[in-house]
Amino acid sequence: MIDALAAEWLKLRTLRSTFVVLGVVGVVVALMALLAWYAVHLWEGLPPGRRDRLEVSSLPELANWLASLCLAVLGVLAFSGEYGTGMIRTTFTVLPSRGRVLAAKASVVAVVAFCTGLAAVLATYAAGRLIIGDRPIRGQSAEELSRQMPLFLALSLSIAMFALLGLCLAAITRSAVAAVAALVAVWYVLPIVVNNVPAPWNERIGSILPGALAGQLAGTGNPQSLGGALLSPLAALAVTVAWVAVPYTVAAVLLARRDA
Amino acid sequence: MIEVRELTKRFGRTVAVDGLTFHVKPGRVTGFLGPNGAGKTTTMRVILGLDHPASGEALVNGRRYDRIRHPMREVGALLDAGAVQGGRTPLGHLSWIARANRIGRDRVVSVIEQVGLAGAARKRIGGFSLGMRQRLGIAAALLGDPAVLLLDEPVNGLDPDGVRWIRELLRGLAAEGRTVLLSSHLMSEMELTADHLVIIGRGRLIADTPMRELTAVRDVLVRSSRAGDLATALAAAGGTVTAEDGGGLSVRGLDPKEIGDLAARHAIPLHEVTPRGASLEETYMRLTAELTGGGAGR
Ligand SMILES: Nc1ncnc2c1ncn2[C@@H]1O[C@H](COP(=O)(O)OP(=O)(O)OP(=O)(O)O)[C@@H](O)[C@H]1O
Numbered sequence: 173m174i175d176a177l178a179a180e181w182l183k184l185r186t187l188r189s190t191f192v193v194l195g196v197v198g199v200v201v202a203l204m205a206l207l208a209w210y211a212v213h214l215w216e217g218l219p220p221g222r223r224d225r226l227e228v229s230s231l232p233e234l235a236n237w238l239a240s241l242c243l244a245v246l247g248v249l250a251f252s253g254e255y256g257t258g259m260i261r262t263t264f265t266v267l268p269s270r271g272r273v274l275a276a277k278a279s280v281v282a283v284v285a286f287c288t289g290l291a292a293v294l295a296t297y298a299a300g301r302l303i304i305g306d307r308p309i310r311g312q313s314a315e316e317l318s319r320q321m322p323l324f325l326a327l328s329l330s331i332a333m334f335a336l337l338g339l340c341l342a343a344i345t346r347s348a349v350a351a352v353a354a355l356v357a358v359w360y361v362l363p364i365v366v367n368n369v370p371a372p373w374n375e376r377i378g379s380i381l382p383g384a385l386a387g388q389l390a391g392t393g394n395p396q397s398l399g400g401a402l403l404s405p406l407a408a409l410a411v412t413v414a415w416v417a418v419p420y421t422v423a424a425v426l427l428a429r430r431d432a
Numbered sequence: 433m434i435e436v437r438e439l440t441k442r443f444g445r446t447v448a449v450d451g452l453t454f455h456v457k458p459g460r461v462t463g464f465l466g467p468n469g470a471g472k473t474t475t476m477r478v479i480l481g482l483d484h485p486a487s488g489e490a491l492v493n494g495r496r497y498d499r500i501r502h503p504m505r506e507v508g509a510l511l512d513a514g515a516v517q518g519g520r521t522p523l524g525h526l527s528w529i530a531r532a533n534r535i536g537r538d539r540v541v542s543v544i545e546q547v548g549l550a551g552a553a554r555k556r557i558g559g560f561s562l563g564m565r566q567r568l569g570i571a572a573a574l575l576g577d578p579a580v581l582l583l584d585e586p587v588n589g590l591d592p593d594g595v596r597w598i599r600e601l602l603r604g605l606a607a608e609g610r611t612v613l614l615s616s617h618l619m620s621e622m623e624l625t626a627d628h629l630v631i632i633g634r635g636r637l638i639a640d641t642p643m644r645e646l647t648a649v650r651d652v653l654v655r656s657s658r659a660g661d662l663a664t665a666l667a668a669a670g671g672t673v674t675a676e677d678g679g680g681l682s683v684r685g686l687d688p689k690e691i692g693d694l695a696a697r698h699a700i701p702l703h704e705v706t707p708r709g710a711s712l713e714e715t716y717m718r719l720t721a722e723l724t725g726g727g728a729g730r
């Protein structure tokens with residue numbers, strides 16, 4: 173297993189697309205800084221009495237939302253990049269245990285996604301604090317880092333979950349297009365659809381959607397998003413695990429059974 | 433040593449390999465021949481554990497490929513030179529393979545030199561020509577210094593130097609006692625490289641014979657200014673003589689020495705005595721004729 177892990181880590185490091193994805197995450201953080209600057213600009217331009225009408229989404233959460241799609245794509249590429257070129261056959265001749273290849277890819281992608289996600293969220297937080305300072309703009313938490321850390325960790329965990337979901341979807345569909353389409357459905361379309369389901373089901377289903385889990389994990393709820401917030405942190409953790417475990421199991425079974 | 437036993441593989445309703453049995457022995461190059469769609473690549477994929485057979489089995493050194501702990505150190509394979517990711521360099525590509533099978537970094541550098549890619553070791557594979565990709569694929573196959581090699585059409589896209597290089601490489605590896613299974617559609621090249629042949633058609637075994645027997649001396653071509661007298665004398669001595677277009681005689685049952693001595697005894701001048709073997713191409717065509725039926729096959 174160590175060999176498979178080291179090999180998958182080497183593979184990820186020697187591929188250009190990895191750095192493209194990480195670069196895009198960097199751009200996302202830069203955009204967040206720009207957004208913070210723009211919010212400050214707007215806020216300063218408003219007469220003091222109307223300033224509390226201005227509300228800006230929580231930047232770390234917005235960064236997380238965008239970064240989760242980027243890293244999900246990284247997860248997708250870990251398999252679809254190999255299926256697209258036929259390289260998967262080289263991989264399975266070098267490492268014949270397909271379960272081990274899946275586990276190695278999943279570990280590497282999860283760690284990279286978690287670390288990148290955490291870095292992006294922290295960088296966004298730091299940039300936001302620097303630029304916004306102590307201006308009380310609504311939506312921007314002025315809480316210190318130690319109080320925010322649970323949420324940031326939960327956000328990073330949800331990025332890792334998205335990345336693994338992408339990886340498994342790519343292993344199942346063997347196609348980048350199909351996997352990314354399925355991801356975007358879960359990431360963007362599903363929340364909108366669920367929001368329009370009659371109550372109380374919109375909130376019930378909304379609570380178990382991937383995008384709603386980080387807030388519930390950290391116990392902060394989802395004040396700004398479409399997602400529901402009915403789950404306890406522990407239940408949210410269980411649902412997060414399920415979002416990975418179910419597709420992972422399907423992927424493992426299919427990989428073992430199908431011809432490469 | 434590769435053992436294929438009663439192997440059957442279906443894709444939907446297509447039977448790609450149909451009860452195929454053959455062994456590939458060490459110490460010689462075994463050529464794997466058959467028309468397009470005969471099942472050569474499929475057989476190799478099953479040997480490598482990539483495809484699951486419907487029945488039968490394929491063993492490498494006595495066990496299934498997927499049971500081998502560090503397969504690249506026992507089996508080197510080149511199935512599809514295009515099966516690499518263009519975004520990597522040869523160094524990157526070979527490094528992860530080496531790492532996965534605990535092969536030293538020094539081997540990576542030495543196989544890159546061996547296949548003649550030293551100058552391109554840090555260039556993106558995406559920009560490589562077909563021949564360069566073949567070389568990279570061969571480098572990957574040789575990486576673990578394996579005792580068994582499987583190569584599916586490795587000379588495709590290679591320049592004449594490369595073709596000769598592969599031939600000498602494979603003959604050298606077989607001479608060291610390794611097992612080499614090589615498929616190719618280039619009969620003349622195969623004739624120079626292989627010692628033994630496995631020919632299949634429509635997934636079934638057609639021939640499993642030493643190259644020698646397929647290309648054994650068939651007849652002797654004889655020319656003489658007194659062809660008629662010579663024909664009579666040869667027939668009297670027990671030869672089977674057939675006149676050919678252009679005045680030559682095809683003689684079977686007598687070897688060149690006997691023919692020469694006989695002609696000298698009768699004082700008949702000889703202009704040519706040439707022993708002729710069937711070319712591999714002719715024999716192959718004859719063996720597979722009924723399958724392809726003269727058409728393009730499948
Ligand atoms: N993945 C697949 N799905 C469906 N049919 C397949 C698949 N792979 C091979 N076949 C079929 O199996 C048969 C054998 O194909 P295979 O590629 O093994 O032949 P081959 O001897 O390697 O031919 P060639 O000389 O053209 O390379 C063909 O009829 C082919 O169409």
Ligand SMILES: [Mg+2]
Pocket residue numbers: 472473474584
């Ligand atoms: Mg083939």
